[in-house]
Amino acid sequence: MQLTQKNLLGIKDLSINDIQTILQTSTHFKEILQRVSKQLPSLRDLTVVNLFYENSTRTRISFELAEKRLGASIINFTTSGSSSAKGETLLDTVKNILRMKVDMVVVRHSASGVPHFLAKQTNAIIINAGDGTNEHPTQALQDAYSIQEKFGKIEGVKVAIIGDILHSRVAPSNIYLLTKMGAEVMICAPPTLLPKYLKEAFPLIHIEYDLEKTLRWCDVANVLRIQLERQNQPLFSSLREYNLSYGIKKNILHRIDKEIVIMHPGPINRGVEIDSDIADSEQSIILDQVENGVAIRMGVIYLFSGSPIAVNTK
Amino acid sequence: MKTILKANQINLMIKRLAFQLMENYKTEDIENTVFIGLQPRGGIFAERIIKEINGMQYPKSALYGKLDITFYRDDIRQALHLPNQTSIAHNLDDKRVVFIDDVLFTGRSIRAGLDAMLDFGRPKKVELCILIDRRFRREYPIQPDYVGKEIDTINSQKVKVLWKETDNKDEVVLI
Numbered sequence: 001m002q003l004t005q006k007n008l009l010g011i012k013d014l015s016i017n018d019i020q021t022i023l024q025t026s027t028h029f030k031e032i033l034q035r036v037s038k039q040l041p042s043l044r045d046l047t048v049v050n051l052f053y054e055n056s057t058r059t060r061i062s063f064e065l066a067e068k069r070l071g072a073s074i075i076n077f078t079t080s081g082s083s084s085a086k087g088e089t090l091l092d093t094v095k096n097i098l099r100m101k102v103d104m105v106v107v108r109h110s111a112s113g114v115p116h117f118l119a120k121q122t123n124a125i126i127i128n129a130g131d132g133t134n135e136h137p138t139q140a141l142q143d144a145y146s147i148q149e150k151f152g153k154i155e156g157v158k159v160a161i162i163g164d165i166l167h168s169r170v171a172p173s174n175i176y177l178l179t180k181m182g183a184e185v186m187i188c189a190p191p192t193l194l195p196k197y198l199k200e201a202f203p204l205i206h207i208e209y210d211l212e213k214t215l216r217w218c219d220v221a222n223v224l225r226i227q228l229e230r231q232n233q234p235l236f237s238s239l240r241e242y243n244l245s246y247g248i249k250k251n252i253l254h255r256i257d258k259e260i261v262i263m264h265p266g267p268i269n270r271g272v273e274i275d276s277d278i279a280d281s282e283q284s285i286i287l288d289q290v291e292n293g294v295a296i297r298m299g300v301i302y303l304f305s306g307s308p309i310a311v312n313t314k
Numbered sequence: 315m316k317t318i319l320k321a322n323q324i325n326l327m328i329k330r331l332a333f334q335l336m337e338n339y340k341t342e343d344i345e346n347t348v349f350i351g352l353q354p355r356g357g358i359f360a361e362r363i364i365k366e367i368n369g370m371q372y373p374k375s376a377l378y379g380k381l382d383i384t385f386y387r388d389d390i391r392q393a394l395h396l397p398n399q400t401s402i403a404h405n406l407d408d409k410r411v412v413f414i415d416d417v418l419f420t421g422r423s424i425r426a427g428l429d430a431m432l433d434f435g436r437p438k439k440v441e442l443c444i445l446i447d448r449r450f451r452r453e454y455p456i457q458p459d460y461v462g463k464e465i466d467t468i469n470s471q472k473v474k475v476l477w478k479e480t481d482n483k484d485e486v487v488l489i
Contacts, residue, residue, distance in 0.1 A: 002394070003394070021396070024396075025396060025397060028382070028384075028397040028398070028399065028400070031399070031400060031401075032385075032400075035433055035434070036433075037432075037433040037434075040385045040386075041385070041386065042385040042386075042390050043391075045391060303394065305391075306393075306394055
């Protein structure tokens, strides 16, 4: 048994076996994270750069914690305060950093395909921490892990992804992963927030425009953020109107009379895609997702760190 | 492939080791002793010993845990090693600890185990109980305190302990 990929560029490239190995390995890291002493010496010889060309709270902090807890040496790069402001190109920046003996690059960028470009141009191990509207693989892995933790399985679970699909990288990664693992996926959004190619790209998914019908169908509702910073044209008339038609609210959940699990990859626009009382309710596992994110990223960094091919189970 | 120990011999050895352990750890000490099986293959051996000890009708049952050493191995970066479960529910501060493993060879696993154990506390004393000791093959200064059987082997040989729970029979073979 072996991982099929050297880099984690997207869920699209992973085999079912790869995904299972990552989820399984991460359960052991979750156990370690419950200990008083959470520090491991395993990756003392690994140096990682966290290259964040775009803002991030959860992903950046959980990658950093995961790297530290595995014993790796880390450096953090953000565009503000760097020479990117002076016009240095992405590839020049990365080549310079790699010359300082860095083994792994965790990269977030607003342009889709940046991790793939770096994987082609350099020898470093590339981990995608979110690229444009393409993929956010570690988010999908932590979401799947949280679903597995809650339901004991992924196969057969009905997952609805609700909200701004058009600008989302979380949605494609989640759809790839969930459909590979045998879950049923429904996408729910106003037509203006759905990409045109959706059904062609993902023939297995259901598309629904009505929120109440979606919630009646699903076991899990993964609610996505309205990405106001990426909208250069109005796709719905007002945030209030969006909240009234697609926001997850107490009255609609009460009406469907069924306990569904609420997820959100963060950051939350409270009162837009989800109301505060629901985000903070018993049925929300939003903070569990965050906790699992560290274990998942430890699993990803550990498994992708070496490029050793043969898996020894002893 | 050559059989070194058969099922009935293994069972007698487990009984003997359990008695030896109880001889050294008196009844009142049992609650201060934690038996730790080293994953993956020491776990089953440890469970068998615990069963014997608990069967001796002492008032309290023995404390027991499983420890995975994967992340502490000195060769962790030479190949991809997948971890196993760790379950230690007891703080090890000032406890007596008995490590239990099936085969002692180079001593490197035990070194890693000692390192991994320290995440759970600082024991008063640590001892080592082994089913098969491949003596003269040590690469680290580590010796067992309780031994089922000592055997002499060359490096190219492999000793495998088979358990009913995972391999459908109890047997020790030399490959």
